[in-house]
């Protein structure tokens with residue numbers, strides 16, 4: 001079975017060579033230093049190594065201002081220019097007039113209507129299930145798209161049994177902040193679980209957004225360990241991907257994390273990584289975030 005795995009990292013762009021403010025330079029990422037043997041930066045945005053590709057993706061989409069999560073993620077999931085449709089970049093939640101499009105055009109719905117198995121691999125805690133039963137829950141684009149398309153949300157039991165991955169990868173924040181008693185796992189273990197989940201479905205999506213929190217200066221943890229967790233996770237995904245049967249795309253909705261000197265998003269291109277069966281084609285075809293859905297559909301044709 002051919003599979004596609006989409007890993008969405010909120011707020012990751014390709015920034016300057018800045019050892020103070022760009023975590024990709026400040027911290028030792030084995031993803032860059034060992035795997036790609038180079039760190040992507042403005043004016044050196046294309047790298048490839050061992051059949052994996054780093055390339056830039058435009059999130060501005062011809063609309064002025066800083067790209068935002070609501071319109072950006074909707075563009076990714078639905079394959080259209082949401083900021084042009086709305087007339088501005090908008091976030092963090094999807095803009096009201098794009099919600100019907102998010103419902104009818106999202107990539108999960110597309111694959112479901114073509115008889116493909118889909119999976120949203122994030123595990124959600126109990127509070128989330130309570131929250132979505134409240135009168136008017138506000139959900140970000142991916143959970144909203146899933147909810148509107150009947151895609152199952154995975155639970156803490158799924159996390160416990162290795163059938164889901166928490167949005168923070170290693171489970172420690174669930175234990176500290178939500179009082180769970182989950183086994184803390186290595187980021188590499190989480191990556192292996194995600195690869196296994198992806199191999200059991202045609203299309204799997206996982207999302208991680210601490211990078212955006214960190215970029216906004218809202219993260220209360222240690223930045224170096226957060227970087228190491230993300231690094232180990234991505235490095236393992238690339239190193240252990242089943243390249244004959246799977247295609248991996250790591251994408252983002254706007255820059256932020258790559259420039260910690262400002263608390264806002266940036267105008268930088270998004271950092272994008274592709275690998276596996278159709279990795280090379282994704283790297284050559286995707287120029288902006290509104291092309292991601294279409295190219296992922298082609299992967300599973």
Ligand SMILES: [Zn+2]
Nearest residue numbers: 010011069253
């Ligand atoms: Zn975002």
